[in-house]
Structure formats: C-alpha cells, structure tokens
Amino acid sequence: MDAVKAALFLLFLCSSHLASGSHPKAQNVTWNSINFKTILTWEPKPSPDYSYTVEFSAVGQNRQKNPHCFRSSATTCDLSSSMNNVNACYTADVLSEDPLGVISDIIEPPYTTSPRFCPYKDTDIGKPDFKLEVSADKKITTVYVTDPPTALFKDGRQLTIRDIFTDQLQYRVTYRRNKSTGKKVKTEPHNVIELKDLDKGESYCFNVQAYIPSRPASKQLGELSRTQCTERDKEPFFEMYSVGVIAAAIFLILLLIGIIIAITVVCCKRYNKKSGKEAVPLRDV
Template identity: 60%
Template sequence: MWKTGAKVSLLALCMDVLFFTHLVSGSFPRAQNVTWTSTNFKTLLTWGPKPSEEYSYTVDFSVIGQDRQQNPHCIRSGETTCDLTRSLTQLKKTYEAEVLSEPPRGATSDLIEFPHTRSEPFCPYQDTDIDKPDFKIVEGKDKRSVTLYVVDPLTALFNNQQQLTLRDVFADDLQYKVTYRRASSTGKKTYVSKTSQVELTKLDQGESYCFTVQAYIPSRSTNKQLGAFSHTHCSEGERSFTDVYSVQVIIGGVLLILVLLAIIIAVTVVCCRRNRAQKNEKEGVPLRSV
C-alpha cells in the first residue's frame, strides 16, 4: 500500500512540475535561434521571435567562467538584436550569452528564474568575419612586375576615438592572399604576402593580369582563415587594338567605312554619267551660220 501511495505522490509531483514548466513557457516563450553575427568586429547577437506586449528580452553575457554583465540597451527590450561590439573588449577571450524572456518594463512577476536560451561560444579575434579589402595596382617599368597596395579594412573598434584597422588589431598575424591570372587565361596562381604591399614578379612582359585579394589569418581555424574576396582589378599591360575596341565596335567601324565608300562610288558614277550626257548633248547641237 505504501509503495502505491508513493508512486501516486511522485506522479502528482511530476505532473505539477510539467504543468508549472508549461505555464512559464507559455507566458514567456524562450528565445529561438540565438546567433552571433560579426564582421570586422561589428558584433551583434540576434534571436527570435519578436516579443508581444506581454514580455521582453534581456541579454546577459560574459567571458566564460567570469561574472555576467549586461548591456544597458538590451535590458527588457522589445528588440531581437543586441549590439555587443563595444562590450566585448577582451578580443581574444571566449564569450557566451543568454537571452532571457522577462516581463516588459514596469511589470513584475513571481517567477524566480525566467526562461532563457544560451548562445554558442564566440571569440571576436577568432570568429569575426573579415570583409573584402580594396587595393590599387602599380605596374613596374620593366612591364614584368606589379605592386599591389592593399588598404587595410577598417574595423568597428575604436581606441581613444581613433577607428582601428585590421592591421591595428591583428598586427603581424594579418597577411594577404592574392589570386591572379592572365586576362586572356583562366589558369590561376596564388601568392601570400605578410605585408599590405604585395610585389609580384616574373610576369609575362606586356601581358594584362587580373587580381583579387583576401585577408589571410593563419592562426585561425581553417574555415575562418580567409576573408571575403575583393573586387577584381586588372593591369593594363600592352593593350592590342582588339583589347581597346570590342568586336562589335570593330565590325561597326568596318561597315561604316564600306557604306561611305559605296556612297562615294555611287556619287562619282552619277556625276560621271551626268557630265557625259551633257557633253553628248553639246556635241549633237548643229553649228549656227554667221
């Protein structure tokens, strides 16, 4: 009999727990799809769904193992994004965040612990995506070399109101990978430079080459080492007539010349016939007597 009563009590307790959990989740839905989004150290935490008027979201974050902190703009907010760019100051540390579902501002609740969803770990130095760089091309006088001057991309970080570049943050850990080919070919070659000034030699003299550049950070995990591809820029080389003008332009020019020649020939023929006719008329008129 005692065992039966204990089972009934345990079952009732479990049902109470399940009911209580359902009640909490129903009143304050848990955040879903909590995700870090970061490019050039501009770091956002995003999630869903958009809250109703009956609840809001608060973001807690911390270096793993340290005390939790809050961003004042992300406390009991109706938004589903929290900008943590300036909050993650220890760039080489690994952070985690939690999104709590809470009552809206001014409201209270008897709940001791609110539903929350934890993010994946995130390290700004290792995990931020790197945007595409820009560069300019200077051709060597020997026509067999070029130098690419890469502009280190700006980040979202500041030091004493000065905006930092990728070089400021990564220092010697930042390299650049150049992919290049002859403009008339699809075969590609690569070159890695430790500086922002990339010199490429032993190129085919007078040939036009096309280049793209990526930031390269070898200390990162393989899938995070390379940044986005830059726009493709090509050197001029010794440009031939067909490089300067497209086939359509050349064909149009030839047709125009042919049309002009045809008009000139036609006008010449008409003028010659008219002159001949006038001459024949004059020769056929009888001489007047004096």
C-alpha cells in the first residue's frame, strides 16, 4: 500500500512538473523606453510549440493582458498606450503558453517577471531639435528649442515632454568656438536661450539636451542633439593678411610698375634716336 502511495505521489510530481514547465521561460526581460515609447523585450524566439503572453499592471493594481501581445511569437510588446499614469511604477510577466488556437490544460504556465519600471523616472529623453538666430549687431545668439514629442496622447493631442515634466524641464546648451575644444554650458528653464558672451563675428557650434533635475542622476540629462554652427563673418582684408605679406605685395607691385616704366623709357629713347637719324637730310656731293 505504501508503495502504491509513493508511486502515485511521484506520478503527481511528474505531471505537475510537466504542466508547469513544459515550455521554456522567457529570459533577459528588459524595458526599452524613449520619450515614453515603452517596449518590453525578452528572449528567446519561441518554437512553433509555444508562444508568449504579456500580463502587466501598475504596482498594487490588478494585472491585465495586452491584446496585441497575447499568445504571440513576437519577443517584444509595446506597452506605451497602456501606461497612461506616468507617475506609477509597473511590472510585467512574460508567460510561456501553448500557441494560439491550441487548447491548453496548463493551469499555471511558466513565466518571468520584469524589473520594475517607472516611466517618469526611467524613460530616456531623446535629442531635441533647435534653430539658431544671430542678432543684426552680432552681439546675441539665440537658441530656439523644440520640445520632443512623446508616444502619449491626451484628448487626441500628442503630448510633448514639456507637457509631462512641466516646470521641471530645463534645457542645457553646450557651446564652443568653432574648431576649438574649450566648452561652455548654459542651462535655462525655457525654450528660448540667449547667449551674450560670444565674440562678435566668430563662428560657434552648439548642442542642446534636456535636463530634468528631479530625476535620478543617471537619467537627468537627455540625449545630446546634433551639432549646429553659426557662420563666421568675412574677415577684413587687413585681418586676413599680415603686415609683412601686405608690404611684400606692395613692394612687388611697385617693382613691377618700375620695370614697366623703365622699359617704356628705354624703348621711347631708342625710337626717338632712330627717328632723329632718319630725319637728317643728305649732304650734296
């Protein structure tokens, strides 16, 4: 009797193991998020024998499935639109299940839980666009920054990072003289930044990035923008060439003029001398 019970117990353990571990678990479950476009990724690519389902929830809330990530062969799931509360923190489970259309008797499929993700603190901020304007008197260069759009919408309108971070959003301008390695930085809480400490007429190069001091140190700075440079004014003639070069040029010009005059005088004397001989009348024999 004891042997029968032991056999049944082993059979139960084996069946439970098969039911809960018949498909491999997802691995390397990570979040990738830029400007609140948040995608969950994992490995490996499933075989035809199984698929993946994603369940997610804000911490302390009920879990829910994403209809686009249900029994799918994909290894990514876009959860951007499901994370409307950017101040909440989320976790997700990637379940390994039978393929769509297959009736499964697995009560609890194997799954892997993601790290916690908090959109407000964790999403990366992409590079902003900006344009430059130099004043007519060349004394002020103004940087006009455009807020990067996000993957979030409200009342049919696409939100920008300014809509989300409001007065916490600042912009950091890094600038340097063209072809120079020395850099200066200016940070302002608005989108229009004036720079007045630039040398008049010189070319300067600029980069801009978002700066959000309320976030963790590793996430305070956004991606650096592409570099833009102002044009350098055309240099006056006397600044383009040294005094020595100008003096040498003047000397050569004067020397050339002197040579031309000398040749002209010699030619004129020879011509006059020849003309004078031809004008003398012949003597009577």
